[in-house]
Amino acid sequence: MNFAYDGYYAWMIAATSFVLLMTAPGLALFYGGMSRSKSVLNMMMMSFVSLGVVGVVYVLWGWSMSYSDGFSGDGKLFANPFDQFGLVDTDPLNYIFVAFQLTFAVITAALISGAIADRVKFSSWVVFLPLWVTLSYFPLAHMVFGGGFLSGAKDGLAEMIYSAGDAAEVAPLDYAGGTVVHINAGVAGLVLCLLIGKRLGFGKEPMKPHNLTLTMIGAGLLWFGWFGFNVGSIVFTADSLADPEAFMTQFTTETGLVWINTTVATCAAMLTWLIVEKIRDGHATSLGAASGVVAGLVAITPACGALSPVGSIGLGAVAGALCALAVGLKYKFGFDDSLDVVGVHLVGGIVGTIGIGFLSTTTGLFYGENAKQLVVQIAIALFAIIWSGVVTLVLGLLIKYTLGWRIADEDELEGIDFVEHGESAYDLSGGGGARRSILTEGVSA
Amino acid sequence: MNFAYDGYYAWMIAATSFVLLMTAPGLALFYGGMSRSKSVLNMMMMSFVSLGVVGVVYVLWGWSMSYSDGFSGDGKLFANPFDQFGLVDTDPLNYIFVAFQLTFAVITAALISGAIADRVKFSSWVVFLPLWVTLSYFPLAHMVFGGGFLSGAKDGLAEMIYSAGDAAEVAPLDYAGGTVVHINAGVAGLVLCLLIGKRLGFGKEPMKPHNLTLTMIGAGLLWFGWFGFNVGSIVFTADSLADPEAFMTQFTTETGLVWINTTVATCAAMLTWLIVEKIRDGHATSLGAASGVVAGLVAITPACGALSPVGSIGLGAVAGALCALAVGLKYKFGFDDSLDVVGVHLVGGIVGTIGIGFLSTTTGLFYGENAKQLVVQIAIALFAIIWSGVVTLVLGLLIKYTLGWRIADEDELEGIDFVEHGESAYDLSGGGGARRSILTEGVSA
Amino acid sequence: MNFAYDGYYAWMIAATSFVLLMTAPGLALFYGGMSRSKSVLNMMMMSFVSLGVVGVVYVLWGWSMSYSDGFSGDGKLFANPFDQFGLVDTDPLNYIFVAFQLTFAVITAALISGAIADRVKFSSWVVFLPLWVTLSYFPLAHMVFGGGFLSGAKDGLAEMIYSAGDAAEVAPLDYAGGTVVHINAGVAGLVLCLLIGKRLGFGKEPMKPHNLTLTMIGAGLLWFGWFGFNVGSIVFTADSLADPEAFMTQFTTETGLVWINTTVATCAAMLTWLIVEKIRDGHATSLGAASGVVAGLVAITPACGALSPVGSIGLGAVAGALCALAVGLKYKFGFDDSLDVVGVHLVGGIVGTIGIGFLSTTTGLFYGENAKQLVVQIAIALFAIIWSGVVTLVLGLLIKYTLGWRIADEDELEGIDFVEHGESAYDLSGGGGARRSILTEGVSA
Amino acid sequence: MKLVTAVIKPHKWEDVREALETFGVTGMTVSEVSGYGRQKGHTEVYRGAEYDIALVPKIRIEIVVEDDDAEDVVGIIVKTAQTGRIGDGKVWISPVESVVRVRTGDRDAAAL
Amino acid sequence: MKLVTAVIKPHKWEDVREALETFGVTGMTVSEVSGYGRQKGHTEVYRGAEYDIALVPKIRIEIVVEDDDAEDVVGIIVKTAQTGRIGDGKVWISPVESVVRVRTGDRDAAAL
């Protein structure tokens, strides 16, 4: 056994925990703060229940469907969901990877909820979750990470485009999930928000974030958790697996590079988002800073292992500016992507995935000799968009005409927190600043 | 020296930090959000000061009293508190374990505070803390984790019940503290809330959580920290300590299993809690999700190393449902366990501790051949209940008739934050949504 | 290659992430909660943008200027900023240290913002950041950590005071940044708040924290992150680097000691701060607990590797009490150090830096034979005060007479969040406790 | 002069404001209040226990108008805020002796 | 018709509501206000510095009643809200010319 493994395993335990933190409470806060005070709990619940449902499903058939064929490079669309059902036949040495991948599935599903805030039956969301991860997430994870159709596999997409030899050379690059996670969730968000329709009053009332301090906490926790996400996504080369010294070298240098790239791309994206706002609206907002952070993190996700630190600053800067412009589109085109899943995750995911084609220090257009990597990157981005789009549309329609997606109009006005969950987030009277009265307290039955 | 150790030590530094995060701010938020806006600061302070007081006490005599006899398997009730007083004679190789165990003592004490929210003199709580950890926590930690009376030790409880040979076979199982932490704190909470009495207006006014977003953040941070708690509680076998290869294998597989079990049990408990609420009350609440998360984490704590992932889903599901039903009991029986310490920690701790007797993949009734493990588990649960109950009762009465526990009635109505701490948590005027006026601001003296 | 490294690298990835969490959202929350509700977003933005700007600058020339000469012990004031510009020529094995040091520069700059809350042009702050880290932070980091003038280097300050032999013996001790981080930021805060002047109404209105729950979350996250800060600051001896066994021993024992010292000093500081408040004001406040936590963390920062656990309790206790008394001085002397950067970071940093001279278990006055260490510690503290003071004064004046520091008076009264960022933090109507009305919602244009 | 005070359902506020604006009312003062009346609040279930919430959120509007406009304004409010369901609110008219515009010191009709 | 406006201590609100309900008052409108008067707020110590807080939280109740009930309602409020300590509040009666129930358009006595 390779003794150099044990530090890596130690890091993977931490990294996996970091990624779980991204969903609960990270994303729950980021989204919760952006929603209105009458729907913050529903928004947070959508993240929490994604964790509840997808966590269980992942152990039952998610892992099996994604990776049970042992990263064989088969070029398939998904693996057998029953092969390692319930992890009964899973090699215990893989447990930590099951755990790590579980957290990815969870957050991808949770990300979608931001596009359909404030108006969706909680039960319909709960039903959508296992269906969507089964048909969209697990297959894409298999295709990209599991040696499937979008990896460097034989019979894979890259090989279809180029000859076999070339394909190996320009295997699709997606370090931690630009396609699988962000494009996937972003497209699903777009399809659902078109299908489900706008919130009442969208475009007329501002529907501003009700508590930006929550959004800032969320952005901070997402950033922290993202180190688990990106730095934990290291995959060792055959050389490294054979030779402890090579293993150590790859581990220490690649993790350091990925950490730095993740950070500086995010810093740059925050700054360019603020600059765009300052120029366009006259104010650099905290919502912009928080959104810029996420845009940078999204864009660097697929690219964090392939770029130099300076390249990462460039990628982040582009992503921050483009996403800042993109979030305004929903008002232009009139689709209610409530919390900017499309503008940030879809656009940021595309910027990152395709940006690799330019900025990869080995095969990028700016460094290498040709545009092959770029073409492959565009191809996998398109494939992911289509796959996720079709799956989400089918599932979305299915639910629309069975359970229905939307709560009643008067309930939406009254506030989904009270109507769906019987709660309201805040009861700040009976204390608070002026230690105010008891007006909102109840009278015993 | 075993070189495979160093990844494990790296993880232990992180894990120990994770567990500290559980108390401050994790538990402080979980409890703070559930209390009323006029008492949130007092609630958070009870957690913070638990850390302050127990942290110091632990280094002075806590470690010594728990573990200074070197896990000798002596079957005793506690070790000598003066042997390694102030860590002066503690082997530096043990420092990280001192730290890890310190964080356990801290959170156990802090957990109790939820049962007596809003009404207790801060000074009485500060006095209670060192007494209670000294007489209840340190002994139980020694008995269960330190090779004492509730471990597989010679002359221990298991040996009393069965013959020596069998006892080794069915040594009590408590991976990370079902008895030491949760039953212990749960019983103490029950005893204190009975002794101290109800909040004014209990059962008449709803006394709902004043800020559920805080409770959700708290639940998320507790979950994250709990990976330190459970996954950090690995104990290496003699084989592993002797052989680096065995060490590596145990480290990589057991930590992975514990991580997964911790997560899926929690997911399942969240879901069943929500289902119970939906059926009983018509609404699945965010408070229910947060409580279900904690119930699942509590139940899997003692069991996380002994169960399969599917078994963990089962245990979590049962714990979520039972705890959801149990928290209603306080209204039935009229005891004011304000933030459900009994319903979640005592009930969840018992479910987990006894659940092992059924679900342990080696010795559980559903897997093994007999009920021996089950009997032993019931025995240690009962012992912990009685020990903690008696100690807490004696200390509680002592304080009741000396310092007194309760603040004055009018102070409780006015709000404990202002009366005990001279503060109020929120001053949202002078800004806020409508950038409102300056009404609550002061006028200079 | 030394295989024992890999656990250490694993910990460094986590530790580096921990320290980033300290700034965003840790410090942002700690400060944000203490500011008024009309300026919380600006306060949080000052932390976030510190991360954005300093993060990019660090990769461009910060690392190069601090450490590009390889810790050569040259006794210089700073290294060549262009040598490893953009990390192009940086050894990949050092990436994780680049990352770790980046996070230190970020938080040091962000700390300053607390002294000048609620009244500063956002753009001026953005301009100040890169200038200040370049002229104050990077040089001090080089001098203290990089083998420069304030290290045990040849031609360094210690050698100036004593003969060469002695200097090596009593090299200045600053484990994780008492001088570089806390004294540096504290002095800068003092200079800026004097230069920029008081908030309107300072000393007349209370200007109390608008949301103490945020401050408590912030304090908790800072504590957690500080384990990365302190425990990650281990530097291996030549012996350890040569011998894996020695490496393992140093790693396991020193990290454990530093973790414990960090915790118990903080516990003690929290308690003494509360005691001072209780005696002086009649109430132990949650703001006091949070401040005490930070005071303890600050004081133990330089000392955490040199003290015993009991010595750390003592240092923390002194720091908590002194800082609690010091924060009142601003009212006495009439300078508006709004969020107590001076009282906590400057005073705490001095207590810790000089406290080592008394409490170091090897060279401290209470343990060793002479006061040499004490003299050296005082000397480096003074040097850091002067360096930071002069640099900050020059930069502060430069900005004052070009861009200007302050927003207009009416804007300050209206609230900097709205004026500078076009936002307000909270919009709790349209939901909330009583599910209140829609009064603060807009009417479409 | 008269003071028209109206207590209405929150979600009707926008409509009432528009109707009044159309009629020619140029100013009013609005506040968030809690109403107690036939409309009984709601029952909340919390941890399985039931509670009655007695108070209902309402919007209070105050408008100072010239004597002749008072009835018209009341009529507009009643028409616009009516849903026909319990809890629609009340409107009352009370006498005002004099009103001043702070900015100018203008009095009465000129102050509106 | 009369309008009875009462400013009372917050913790007396429940008692006053019950007493009025018993008397037969079926509706009222309640709001949170700040009072300035003989009762002087409190002194707060913050970071060792002292501040006077001038305003005190109060509850304001508005009840439109028939002319004959006005004095009784005032009497009930005064009796129930009285603690005898400074700051108990004020109650005043002012004339109302007309009141309408929004739901039905009912007027005056029928509107209550």
Place this chain on the structure above:
Amino acid sequence: MKLVTAVIKPHKWEDVREALETFGVTGMTVSEVSGYGRQKGHTEVYRGAEYDIALVPKIRIEIVVEDDDAEDVVGIIVKTAQTGRIGDGKVWISPVESVVRVRTGDRDAAAL
């Protein structure tokens, strides 16, 4: 007795309180309200889209005074709260038939 109701700009509240105190007003009741009028709120840009905010935060002061003091009190408020810019607010006087001090049951002039 008269009731003087003033709606003013929030940042003028402290000045008005002091001026009234100097004049001899010993008590008043204050609340946070939103004003709608000539002063048009503001435009907010959010994610690049523009919105008009119609309401403006104001402070409402209610003071019960003896008949003779009413005009003086109005005068003081108008003088102190005036900035000359749109949105300074309104003050109006309405009749009060009787006022009681809850603490003592004192009536009218004695109750102030």
